[in-house]
Amino acid sequence: MGGRRTSYEIYWEILVFCKTPRSFTSIINRCDLNSKTGQEYLEFLSGKGYLSIVTEGERIRYQATGQAAEYIALFTRLYQSLFDTIPGFKL
Amino acid sequence: MTDNISQQFAGELRSFFVLSLLNVVFAALVMAFGIQFIVISVLALVEGETSIVFPAIQILLGGVAVLVGLRWILASVQIFSGIKQLRDEYSGLEDPVSDETITGLIIRMISYYRENRETIQTMIIAGIFCGFYILILGIIHSLEFLSFSFSSGTFTIDIHRVIPSTLPAYFIAVVSLFSAAFFKKFSKVWDLRQQEIDRAEENLQHVLEQG
Numbered sequence: 001m002g003g004r005r006t007s008y009e010i011y012w013e014i015l016v017f018c019k020t021p022r023s024f025t026s027i028i029n030r031c032d033l034n035s036k037t038g039q040e041y042l043e044f045l046s047g048k049g050y051l052s053i054v055t056e057g058e059r060i061r062y063q064a065t066g067q068a069a070e071y072i073a074l075f076t077r078l079y080q081s082l083f084d085t086i087p088g089f090k091l
Numbered sequence: 092m093t094d095n096i097s098q099q100f101a102g103e104l105r106s107f108f109v110l111s112l113l114n115v116v117f118a119a120l121v122m123a124f125g126i127q128f129i130v131i132s133v134l135a136l137v138e139g140e141t142s143i144v145f146p147a148i149q150i151l152l153g154g155v156a157v158l159v160g161l162r163w164i165l166a167s168v169q170i171f172s173g174i175k176q177l178r179d180e181y182s183g184l185e186d187p188v189s190d191e192t193i194t195g196l197i198i199r200m201i202s203y204y205r206e207n208r209e210t211i212q213t214m215i216i217a218g219i220f221c222g223f224y225i226l227i228l229g230i231i232h233s234l235e236f237l238s239f240s241f242s243s244g245t246f247t248i249d250i251h252r253v254i255p256s257t258l259p260a261y262f263i264a265v266v267s268l269f270s271a272a273f274f275k276k277f278s279k280v281w282d283l284r285q286q287e288i289d290r291a292e293e294n295l296q297h298v299l300e301q302g
Contacts (some may be wrong), residue, residue: 080190082288
């Protein structure tokens, strides 16, 4: 149930999942992405320095860097504030 | 803060789950009411109690109720299965729920809403339409028990027959209208949240670009 997510939501999901080193396949499976778009997201985040590439023998893994923490924190705060600022739905 | 948000999220999830479930039930009732309307009218036609025009109109109206009810059930099941999936996931969580877990669920909820927004809007319209439609059917049905005396110029209604046969119609009509109102309320809340997200994207973009 990936639904219609914005790219910012997908970035957040990838960064949170990659707090510990993850393989490309596990990232695209967990974040419900296809190979092509998954590669694009990872390239963007690696290029900006939010993900580092960890090589273990022949295996390549991605891990969120310290820089990612700021984005994760801001995103988490913004999304949780949706429940603070707007009156909720109740029957 | 997370505990509070988690409880609020759970409360909203529960409310929408109940609304979606009730919606499936009432959509089925609308369809059943339409079928009942058709059967009664066909029987009246076969027995030749009344003229052909009145039952024929009733069959046509009943048919429309069946079609709308069927379409409404399909849409309701789609909405219900999505929210059930989210609710099951939330129920499986162990306390305390972490910041990231609850944020992940908020993303799931908003993406679920984006995906189903059109269906929810259709259901609001369908609810209003069904409400008034069933109300009109109920009124038409009530007219069968109304008689007019030309000599005295008075109307009389057989209350003992009209109440049992039309009360369910009025009940379904009122519930349909309430259901539409609650879906509208749900939609308004999530539309506001979506607007907040659109505004927040500028901030997120700024932080990302600093990378």
